[in-house]
Amino acid sequence: MELISLPLVLVLISNIHSGQTEESPKPVVSVDPDKQLFRGETVTLRCDIQDTGDTEWTYSWTVEKTNNRNIITQCNTQECKINNIHHTDSGKYTCRGKIRGQNTEMSDAVTLTVSSDKPQTVLSVSPQQWLTEGDSVTLMCEVINSSTGWTFSWFTVQSPSSVNKYDYELVSNSGGGSKGIYTVSSVTVKHTGVYMCRAERGDPVYHTEYSNTQTLWITGVSRSVSLIIIPDRSQHFSSESLYLSCEDHSKSTGWTVRRYTDKLKPCSSSDWRSTETTSTCTIRYPGTSDTGVYWCQSESGEKLHPVNISVHYVGVILDSPVHPVTEGDPLTLHCLYRYKKPSNLRTEFYKDGFLLQSQTTGDMMIIPTVSKSHEGFYYCKYPERGESSKSWISHHVFDLFLAPAVVVQQQQKLSVSLSCQSTAEHQSDIRSETD
Numbered sequence: 001m002e003l004i005s006l007p008l009v010l011v012l013i014s015n016i017h018s019g020q021t022e023e024s025p026k027p028v029v030s031v032d033p034d035k036q037l038f039r040g041e042t043v044t045l046r047c048d049i050q051d052t053g054d055t056e057w058t059y060s061w062t063v064e065k066t067n068n069r070n071i072i073t074q075c076n077t078q079e080c081k082i083n084n085i086h087h088t089d090s091g092k093y094t095c096r097g098k099i100r101g102q103n104t105e106m107s108d109a110v111t112l113t114v115s116s117d118k119p120q121t122v123l124s125v126s127p128q129q130w131l132t133e134g135d136s137v138t139l140m141c142e143v144i145n146s147s148t149g150w151t152f153s154w155f156t157v158q159s160p161s162s163v164n165k166y167d168y169e170l171v172s173n174s175g176g177g178s179k180g181i182y183t184v185s186s187v188t189v190k191h192t193g194v195y196m197c198r199a200e201r202g203d204p205v206y207h208t209e210y211s212n213t214q215t216l217w218i219t220g221v222s223r224s225v226s227l228i229i230i231p232d233r234s235q236h237f238s239s240e241s242l243y244l245s246c247e248d249h250s251k252s253t254g255w256t257v258r259r260y261t262d263k264l265k266p267c268s269s270s271d272w273r274s275t276e277t278t279s280t281c282t283i284r285y286p287g288t289s290d291t292g293v294y295w296c297q298s299e300s301g302e303k304l305h306p307v308n309i310s311v312h313y314v315g316v317i318l319d320s321p322v323h324p325v326t327e328g329d330p331l332t333l334h335c336l337y338r339y340k341k342p343s344n345l346r347t348e349f350y351k352d353g354f355l356l357q358s359q360t361t362g363d364m365m366i367i368p369t370v371s372k373s374h375e376g377f378y379y380c381k382y383p384e385r386g387e388s389s390k391s392w393i394s395h396h397v398f399d400l401f402l403a404p405a406v407v408v409q410q411q412q413k414l415s416v417s418l419s420c421q422s423t424a425e426h427q428s429d430i431r432s433e434t435d
Helices: 002-021
Strands: 028-032 036-038 043-048 058-065 068-071 079-082 091-099 110-115 121-126 130-132 137-143 151-162 165-175 179-184 193-201 214-219 225-230 235-237 242-248 256-260 264-266 274-276 280-283 292-297 303-312 316-319 331-337 347-351 354-359 364-367 376-382 391-393 400-410 413-422 427-434
Touching (some): 028 091, 028 110, 043 058, 043 091, 121 193, 137 151, 137 193, 165 179, 179 193, 214 303, 225 303, 235 316, 242 256, 303 391, 316 376, 331 347
Parallel strands (some): 036 110, 235 303
Antiparallel strands (some): 043 079, 058 068, 091 110, 121 137, 137 179, 151 165, 151 193, 256 264, 256 292, 274 280, 292 303, 316 331, 347 354, 376 391, 400 413, 413 427
């Protein structure tokens, strides 16, 4: 009798053991766009149940805040969308599925952290803001305290359309995580300007604040317009008047002197120190508030000849060229002290932080033949009196060539037309006739 009943007992034990080890599925919560969120964003939580083909699931959502767990009554589907999120929505979110009266396990918690502030973007420039035509530059836009899901846009700041209201022109956009990269491989003068960036993500679209401004100043050569500065240097003492003029060699109109100090504005101001005509600007008593970048701008917005001008009440300044130096030409720098300088005072000249020359016999340094390698930030120092601010010195290539353009033979008379051109946009014609 005992031998007959033994298999039945084993079958029962096997069935009981099988029932005890069967597990219900465990959902997984995903988040779009990110667990790190900002006030006003929209976030979507999704509850996925793996290894099942059933479509009749119902869902429940809970959130734990400061050790209190609450059911989210407005969420009873696979996706839980929270619009216009607030910092009070921060917490640990979980979900559970139910089908035919059976509940799944509770999912692992996903923690949402909501900042009470709008997201901030930071714009940076590499390698530097002052460039020569043909150089490469990268503008990087980064969202602070965020990691993913952002699309980035870069803008140039245009002249104000009304009082204290500026227009923004889109120049590029790209996808990315928390950082976006905008690279110009070969800059031209048209890239001169004031730049900002902004990021967006989500549905509906959520924007960050505009970033800080960054400026790009591209030095080049133009045959049509010249920027005249008197005195002809980039650093000035406050005791001397400043005269700036846009001279248009093509006889067109509409060029004016513009400047950027803390914002874009005309060269003239509302005070009595400066006056402006159509193409000139005179600052009779310049102050440190006049320090900034000046250039010529057309009515259509074209910018030429950006020059960094700094004004100093006391101390030392560097007398250096305001415009690019032609390759192969000499470069002369002077170190100037506002007051009478002792004859034995030591003078030092630096480029990009490295000492180039130290002397007690004068205040001048000459580079006899300028090349691309001489581009950089220069300053000078009287160790007993102080040092000047830095000035960007660039160079350009004057590539003169002569090429035949037309050859015509008629009645034993040869006519040859030669065209002389340069990359500096200067052009002349030479005609020769021989019998």
